[in-house]
Amino acid sequence: MNQPMRRMKSDTVTLAHGGGGKAMRDLIEDVFVSVFEPDGMEDQARLTSAALANSGAQLAFTTDGFVVSPLEFPGGDIGKIAVCGTVNDLAVGGAEPLWLSAAFIIEEGVDVALLRRVVASMREAADEANVRIVTGDTKVVERGSADGIFITTSGVGVIPPERNLSADRVQPGDVAIVNGVLGDHGAAILAARGDMALSVEIPSDCQPLNALMNATCETVDVRAARDATRGGLASALNEIAEAADCGIEIEETALPLRTEVKGVCEILGLDPLYLANEGTLVLFVPEEEAERALDAMRSTAAGKEAVIVGRATAAHPKRVVMQTSFGGARIVDMLVGEQLPRIC
């Protein structure tokens, strides 16, 4: 920028900051542009990438709104989730995430200091995921018309020509692998809300998964992957079972769970299979490639604790069944109703 940077004059966000005039430009330049450092101040980003020109490459495009409450919690905040969530949506589809947009809906009266922390956290997560936040928008609504800060991110990435991840590619015999412990994010939010008077502090698993996905896709034939966000691993597996028209069996004893999360679930009667994750995925690979997939996953920061949790089966098509630790079997259905509002 050739202009001297405009500075916010207020400690809280006011309706004027959404008005399209000088105050809005001050907010945008001081709080967003100075941190995200996009190439221009036009209302749209102009992007070029050699990856796009690859014959056979596909563009991937996704969006997610984030309304998590509280805005800050152990292991992350709404900004970190807003970046990781969209990066991960792209990654589990086989895309290499390149660019993000970020649209903020802010309640009048929000502390500018809080907004700055959230924005700094977004930049940090974007750097970790090696993506750029290239364009954005800000709206301000009257006190009481929103709850703090909502962020919608959209992401654009490129699916390399040879990659084809799709839930309907999963076949009986394929092995299901998760990259780490389950339910941390859901438990973290529950504990952070304080309603339950839980004395444990559980950090969210919120993290970008694109490096892990990339390493794995370059090593083995990943049939399909899903990040286990809202609705947890149970919903991710059910979606795959339905799309692939095959059954899925998982082993309760194989499910990686943090002791604290297990404890929270036991106390509150929650099922960790339905707890949300923000940095945990499940992927399916051919059985003969499972060991190589585990090695590839474990070579990345987000995959250190990768472990096989089950497999696809020709039995009970479209159903997910868990072999319990007591030797029985139970159907793991999709989540019905809501488990925990505003988890992400």
Added chain:
Amino acid sequence: MNQPMRRMKSDTVTLAHGGGGKAMRDLIEDVFVSVFEPDGMEDQARLTSAALANSGAQLAFTTDGFVVSPLEFPGGDIGKIAVCGTVNDLAVGGAEPLWLSAAFIIEEGVDVALLRRVVASMREAADEANVRIVTGDTKVVERGSADGIFITTSGVGVIPPERNLSADRVQPGDVAIVNGVLGDHGAAILAARGDMALSVEIPSDCQPLNALMNATCETVDVRAARDATRGGLASALNEIAEAADCGIEIEETALPLRTEVKGVCEILGLDPLYLANEGTLVLFVPEEEAERALDAMRSTAAGKEAVIVGRATAAHPKRVVMQTSFGGARIVDMLVGEQLPRIC
């Protein structure tokens, strides 16, 4: 889809519809997918376009949040604005809009019938603009944590190799043209809110501008264009004057204004230069191409009333000056503070 379509069982949106489970899938399939008809149900869209592979083509990427109140008003609703706004952001940058995403944040208790009307309106606007809504997201927040429906759309388009619209290309002597009357959207929202007990019904100008932009760019060298949304024509012109480092002169008598809008402004002491538009733009072309530009604009539905309103000048760099109808001159500054919250 091979599956029988899932149907909503409720007349209002509940927290369960944001929970990531069965209720959410019913909402998504019944209300969104059945209308938008995206190619797949994966969490991301996979896109190919011959336009992308054009050597020298650039990708354009933009986002906007929409929080307009009321949700429905003469001439449009939040859905129509959410599509037109993002289409127009892309179009005024010289891009041909191709794909949109739509992320909904919905307050618990919203009528499903209202949501269906908004979604139908989005589909209609997308069809008119010849773009596709290819991916989306839904979050539900508790009653009182949002105000009805917020929609964030993002858009991806392609800038053809030969096109280069940029505010800094505007030069002294260039002519400023608007495509139609000013301030209709702002006046429409003001009247629709009912606070002012205005008896007029003014329809919003909300419309897609991509066909107009495309026709004009194919005919003349459009230097730069801006849609005159929040902050109105005054803010759009000030942004261009600053980026181009030149002055802009406009003629008050040349500004196209609907009689009703002029009346509302006189009664309420508002300046139509600052009223928001949702289907009105200003573009700059070299003087010798002005007539051809007017012809090209007038050949499109959105440009029938295109008219020259002023020109760029070497005098008073970075300042917008209006020759008033009384023969004087006044500086038209950027909007300070907010004129009307939640206009879009």
